[in-house]
Amino acid sequence: MQIALAPMEGLVDxxxxxxxxxxxxxxxxxxxxxxxxxxxxPASTYQKLAPELFSAARTAAGTPLRVQFLGSDPQCLADNAAFAATLGAPVVDLNFxxxxxxxxxxxxxxxxxxxPELLHAIVREVRRTLPGQIPLTAKMRLGFDNKDQALECALALAEGGAAQIVVHARTKVEGYKPPAHWEWVARVQEAVAVPVFANGEVxxxxxxxxxxxxxxVDNIMLGRGLVARPDLARQIAAARAGQIVSPMEWAELRPLLGEFWLQAxxxxxxxxxxxxxxQWLAMLLRSYPQAAELFNLLRRENDCSRIDALLGVEVPERVLLERLAVA
Incomplete structure (x- = not known):
């Protein structure tokens, strides 16, 4: 089983x-x-959106990073994927x-x-252009306004050369409204010969x-659920191994908020x-009632120094100097 952190634009940077x-x-x-x-x-785009590429394509904790592209031009996507590979991208993912x-x-x-024909053309061209040792994966929904072509789309991705497929178990029109149609993930896995990941409403x-x-399916991609409950992946991994771990308490989470703030x-x-x-604190409200007090204190606060004090963090002088240099 693999547990992945979902790519969420404007949130999971x-x-x-x-x-x-x-x-x-x-x-x-x-x-x-x-x-x-x-x-x-240019490389500057990756320095902004995928800085881990310049640190062995891993987060500081050692978690591998995949680079995801979005577009509709097969050749242009292929050329960019090939360039990302030269920068050290260990896996390329395509967003559908x-x-x-x-x-x-x-x-x-x-x-x-x-x-579906274009999906196949895109994946085929990217797969053809990428070095053979670089896996290509893809993420899809069940369709745009209906699920009629879900299996056809999944087959187009798999037959084009996708080594794994993540299925967000809703259509575009359904957005993020519950429920997620997990039964369709089973249908996709039955239709394709590559591993499928379930995504949505966990x-x-x-x-x-x-x-x-x-x-x-055992494989899972976690999005908003993991942002709202940062130890969800750890709990799932332990449960899969027949173990039990104590849920992360608010007191354990508070230092992570401080670290997040320092990096921001x-x-x-x-x-x-x-x-x-x-933004993050508002999502934590779903899992941590204790977050409400801090969120209410911060809701209308935009002065960074006062936020430092409310979080109880001391910002090193070097961070302030780095911020001034960027500005």
Whole structure:
């Protein structure tokens, strides 16, 4: 069994990947999608979106990183994937699941599920261009507005050369509304000869047990559930091994919030760093009632120094100097 951290644009950047993989249980993670349109992107794009590539393609905790691309031009995607391989990408992933309207309008993400032939052409060309030792994987939804072509799309990916397929068990139109249709993951796994990962609506250990029972697959990709419960992967890994681990308490999580904030302070301008902290804290409310008090204190606070004090962290002078240098 493998447990993966999902690529979530605008949420799971290198900071959150670092913090979550420190908790444990995650076998690999994926970058936010790198959008490809008409040219080979420069190395600076990867320094921004996939800085782990320059540290052996692993997070600080040692969790391997995959690079994900989004686009519709087979040759352009292939050329960018080949360049990413020269930078050290150990695995390339293709996004056919993003439901964002702006992405779909520009012919990217889930809208391509309307064109199984194009899916196959993209995967085939990327697979042909990548060095043989670099695996190619893909993520899909069950369709755009219905599930009629779900199996056809999955077969197009597998036959094109995808070594693994992650299935977000909803259509684009269904978005993130429950339920996730785990029974369709079972149908996809029956149709293709490559490993399939279930994704969608796994928030707790019991959700994972039900997902495994219904989908029939062991492999799982965790998204919002892992962001809201940072030790969910660790709990699942232990349960799979017949062990029990104590759930992470709020007191154990607080230092991770502080570390997240320090990294946000280093990476982002003072204008944007508070928003990133509030974004994660708001998601933690689902699993940690204790987060409410801190969230209410921070909700309208945008002064970084006051946030330092509320979190009880001391920002090293070097972090402040690095922030000034970036600004």
């Amino acid at each position: 290198e900071i959150l990947r670092d913090v979550l993989t420190r908790v444990g249980g995650i076998d690999w993670c994926v970058t936010e999608f790198i959008r490809v349109t008409e040219r080979v992107l 699941g993003c439901p964002a309207k702006t992405v779909n309008k520009s012919r990217g993400g889930a809208v391509l599920l309307k064109e 928030w707790t250990l019991d959700d994972w047990r039900r997902c495994r029972e219904v989908s029939g 302070r280093r990476k982002m301008s003072p204008r944007y760093a508070p928003g990133r902290l509030k």
